[in-house]
Amino acid sequence: MKKIFSFPKSLKKVPNxxxxxxxxGIVHRLITEVIDxxxxxxxxxxxxxxxxxxxxxxxxxxxxxxxxxxxxxxVATGIKRVQPEKIVFTYQGDGDxxxxxxxxxxxxxxxxxxxxxxxxxxxxxGMTGGQMAPTTVLKQKTTTTPLGRGSNNEGPPLKVSExxxxxxxxxxxxxxxxxxxxxxLKTKKAIKKAFENQLEGKGFSLVxxxxxxxxxxxxxxEEAVKWVEEEMVKSFPLGRIKG
Amino acid sequence: MAQIKINKELCKGCGLCVMYCPKGIIRRSxxxxxxxxxxxxxxxxxxxxxxxxxxxxxxxxxxxxEVFKQ
Numbered sequence: 001m002k003k004i005f006s007f008p009k010s011l012k013k014v015p016n017x018x019x020x021x022x023x024x025g026i027v028h029r030l031i032t033e034v035i036d037x038x039x040x041x042x043x044x045x046x047x048x049x050x051x052x053x054x055x056x057x058x059x060x061x062x063x064x065x066x067x068x069x070x071x072x073x074x075v076a077t078g079i080k081r082v083q084p085e086k087i088v089f090t091y092q093g094d095g096d097x098x099x100x101x102x103x104x105x106x107x108x109x110x111x112x113x114x115x116x117x118x119x120x121x122x123x124x125x126g127m128t129g130g131q132m133a134p135t136t137v138l139k140q141k142t143t144t145t146p147l148g149r150g151s152n153n154e155g156p157p158l159k160v161s162e163x164x165x166x167x168x169x170x171x172x173x174x175x176x177x178x179x180x181x182x183x184x185l186k187t188k189k190a191i192k193k194a195f196e197n198q199l200e201g202k203g204f205s206l207v208x209x210x211x212x213x214x215x216x217x218x219x220x221x222e223e224a225v226k227w228v229e230e231e232m233v234k235s236f237p238l239g240r241i242k243g
Numbered sequence: 244m245a246q247i248k249i250n251k252e253l254c255k256g257c258g259l260c261v262m263y264c265p266k267g268i269i270r271r272s273x274x275x276x277x278x279x280x281x282x283x284x285x286x287x288x289x290x291x292x293x294x295x296x297x298x299x300x301x302x303x304x305x306x307x308x309e310v311f312k313q
Contacts, residue, residue, distance in 0.1 A: 001246070005300040005310035013253075015278060018304065021257035025304030181263055181298040214257075221257040 008032040010041050010061050017055070021221025023178045023211025024053055027120060030188045031091070032060065034195055043087045045079055047072045051093035052126045070101025073108035076115050087198055089116040095125045098134040098160045105164070112169025112203045116194045119160065119206055122213040123232060130216030134158040137235040142216070157235055161208045165242040171203035172243030175236060177210035179228040183238070190240075197243075205243070210236055245295030245312040247285050253307035254282035260299035260308060266291050269299055 007013060010032035018024050035041050041062050048056040050069040057064035067075040072090040080088045097105050097119050108115065124142055125131040132142045132149060135157050139148040149157075165173040172194055176187035187209055194205035210232050212224040219227060247269075254276065261269050261283060268291055272284040287293070295312040 001311040001313050003309060004245075004295060004312045005297045005308070007306055007309065011306060015253055016305065020255035020280065020304075021259060022304055025306070026302070029304075029306045181301045184301050221259055222262050225259065225262065 008036055010035050012059050012061050014059065016059055018052065019213075019215045021212055021214040021224055022052070023122065023209070023213075024120065026178045026184060027091075027118065027187070027209055027211065028056065028059055030184070030191055031089075031118065034188060034192045035062065037192070038195055038199070040087050040195070040199070043085070045083070045086050045088045047076045047079070047088065047090040049090070049092040049096040051096050053091055053093060053120070054127070056091055070096050070099070071104050072096065072101065073113070073115065073117065074104045077108055077111075077113050080113060080115055084114075087116075087195065089118065089195070089198075091118045092120070093126070094119070094121045094123070094133045094135040094160075095127075098158055102134075102160075105160070106167070109164045109170050109204045109206070110167045112171075114198055114201055115204055116198050117204070117206045118191065118194075119208045120211050121160075121208055121236065122211045122216075123157075124213055124216045126213045126216050130213075135160070135236075137232060159236070161206065161241050164204075164206055169204050170206065170242060172197050172205040173208070173241040174206075174243070175208040175210070175238050175241060177228055177233065177238060179210070179212070179225045193243075208236075210238075245293045245310065247293060247299060248309045248311065249283060249285055250307040250309075251276050251282040252278070253305045254280065255305055256281040256283060257304060258283065259302040259304070263298045263302050265296060265298065266293060268293060
């Protein structure tokens with residue numbers, strides 16, 4: 001029998017610390033699959049965020065660095081400028097990229113730094129216990145919005161991809177989800193394109209991935225997948241935004 | 244003819260593979276692994292074969308599933 005789906009080479013075979021049904025594990029695997037396919041494992045430097053994926057370097061078998069909360073793109077800019085031949089990418093969540101790190105993100109994108117960013121949007125602060133994030137959708141209940149996020153009180157969710165797509169330095173923005181096999185394969189395609197853009201020196205690429213957080217949403221993993229498919233995509237329409 | 248191999252120590256029993264298996268031949272077991280999760284099992288039933296679509300492996304957040312095809 002021929003093996004048609006195997007464990008990626010760049011992923012360490014250790015159990016991860018994510019909750020059952022979390023989307024982080026799927027995106028970790030997609031990134032390592034793309035790196036194996038492009039054969040750039042020796043050239044990669046990843047910058048891990050602060051958030052649930054803070055110890056992503058324990059799972060990836062290539063060079064990684066860690067950044068202060070929200071400053072992954074500032075650190076990545078430094079790495080890329082000192083070693084322009086390396087392929088540098090950041091892996092950030094919504095609390096990291098869209099809240100505390102929005103300034104670093106906007107300016108790195110505006111400068112058109114030749115970087116790739118994978119942005120995981122799960123609509124809550126997962127690591128700290130499910131507080132409201134900038135990307136929490138309207139009427140969604142979190143521990144800090146027990147009556148649901150209101151457009152008068154907290155304002156509507158921040159659409160980071162659309163904001164960044166308006167900047168000149170950004171060459172590629174796409175929003176995907178990991179809620180079904182078809183969407184997962186589309187996400188992989190987008191991540192591959194984002195890495196290829198960096199190899200060709202085109203500029204800043206961002207892939208936003210809508211991900212599940214069953215624990216903080218108070219749902220089962222099946223319900224969480226359905227919620228992404230049915231509710232979350234209404235606030236965050238999927239598809240290519242730029243490039 | 245195809246078959247899958249589930250690494251029961253990596254599995255956390257989230258059930259995404261069970262949800263997306265078009266043939267319904269993956270099911271939750273009532274056994275625990277070392278970390279205390281109820282892992283999933285590949286159970287062949289009479290007349291129903293695995294088609295090797297890889298949906299389970301694509302959706303697995305733990306990369307615990309490998310797929311083999313003839």
